[in-house]
Amino acid sequence: MIDIKDLHKSYKVGKNSLHVLKGINFSVEEGELVSIMGSSGSGKSTLLNILGMLDEADEGSYTLDGVPIKNLNEKLAAQYRNKFLGFIFQSFNLINYKSALDNVALPLYYQGVKRSERMERSMAYLEKVGLADWATHKPNELSGGQKQRVAIARALASDPKVLLADELTGALDSKTSYEIMDLIQQINDEGRTILVVTHEEDIAQMTKRIVNLKDGVIIDDKKVTQVRAIENV
């Protein structure tokens, strides 16, 4: 599903160049649930940004579902993001003045899906994350866990190939975190490929594979026995 070869990325900081990613080789099969771990500055966010086509690598190749991701213009990048990827953020990034349902429907709007169908499909996803009753509520009327569920529903709405989650439990208490991870595991069980960036060991243990990043290189990449989140709730 994801295939990365010899990926390099550096940033210019003043006159100096900061080499963040120093040759990453990495691939993800369909249906995997992978966590990318590393302390801050390890380059895990940069890697996620490149995977999410929010940023572009200096060197190396990136193939997503057989499509080479290279030299994208903004329009094409937007199109690919919409088609291939679903984003889940630490700070949820919901649009404040839109209801939960409208937030979920947004990716479908950009796909050009008609309003009635959009609402129907979004409602189904809200139901899936257990928030059907909260459809008309604005984000500021929801708890952190509920917000993240809306964000997950939104990420799923466009039926993407891969879900990219950046510290998705970072702003939540542990109980809520495990509930969210339970949801993520259920979605993965249905066969969806999911990448989770985290620095929390317990969260990483709930995935099926842990990739450890340090100073821009992968130091460790191993399959683990998945801890079911439901058991810890």
Next chain:
Amino acid sequence: MFSLERWQEVFETISKNKLRTFLTGFSIASGIFILVILLGVSVGFQNGVEKQFQNDAENIINIYPGETSISYKGFNKGRRIQLKNEDYALATTDPNQELEFSSPTYQIFAGLISYQNESGSYRVEGVLPDYQFLEKAELIEGRFINANDISSKEKYVVIGNRVKKDLFKDEAPIGKYIKVSGLNFKVIGVFTDPGGDREESRIYVPISTAQIVFGAGTDIRSMGFTLPKVDNFDEALRQSKAYTAGLERKLKTKLQIDAKDESALFISNNIENTKEIYVLISAMRIFFWGVGLATLLAGIIGVSNIMLIIVKERTKEIGIRKALGAKPLSIIGMILHESVFVTAMSGLIGLIFALVLFEVVGPYIESDFIRNPSVDFNIAISTLVVLIAAGAIAGFFPAWRGARIKPIDALRDE
């Protein structure tokens, strides 16, 4: 680009940010209001000026006699010039220039006119049938003087509407007799004149009759002509000037006036005045448009500024939208659409306010130079076009900036 889906998005954004929308709209509404008011006033100004200067045919040429200021061929200066029928005949028989209308006049300025118990002092003008068109007089009732009346020296009179109101009140005047300097004249018509009361408090009689009644012999006081209309204004002006120059030469020779004498014969050429008036009117119009557009420009800059702030405020939202698959063009479309919609709607409100104001107050404004300021359909349409353009301009730079927001920067957690 302007799909139903986009409209729903724009309505949602606008309705959820009412104060912001109101503030944005207010500056545009006031800008358009001022622009339309100015344009309306410029129309009023035009109406006023036209009214002042266009009581008579636009292309009328009038000739009045004066006193000589240069002694010539043994005549002393200070000689009073008297025009006669033969001078009129000479002036109107030019083989090279056909005339549209022409008439000499003989008038007394304060003739005593009475009907039964009512009486008043009015100007009595002896004229030819063509004079109706030189004066732009329009008949409300009856007919004007005709060629027959002239040749048989009928004691017929055509009275102005003011005279009719003064003397006849509600009575029908046609066929009645009024006394002019003690003689009975039969009323054959009533006229109205764009010159208003001043020109409607006159009465017209056949010039042949007037010359006999007032003992003038063959004297005339002035003569007026118009040349056939030409579409091209410059051509009309050129013809008119050539004709008056020739006429002046001919008359001065006949009346034995020095060619350089400026005060013996006055020739006024309305078409030259007309040109000046139109230049003045168009200059005023340009000025009003300029001031109005400058005001509007200030409004546009205001809106642009507010939209920029809005874009800044919505940076995160735009980043989210982009991460979810919004293309740069759709961001530009969204912001432009909002901007055009807000400017167009609020501009429309300003326009309507201005129109209502003119509708209510306009008819009461009637000073010498401003009459019935109003806004016609064309002005309304052009301001609407200006509005749409204004919205597009105001929204463009903010939209451009919005499109260039990088989702990675917008979404970075602070």
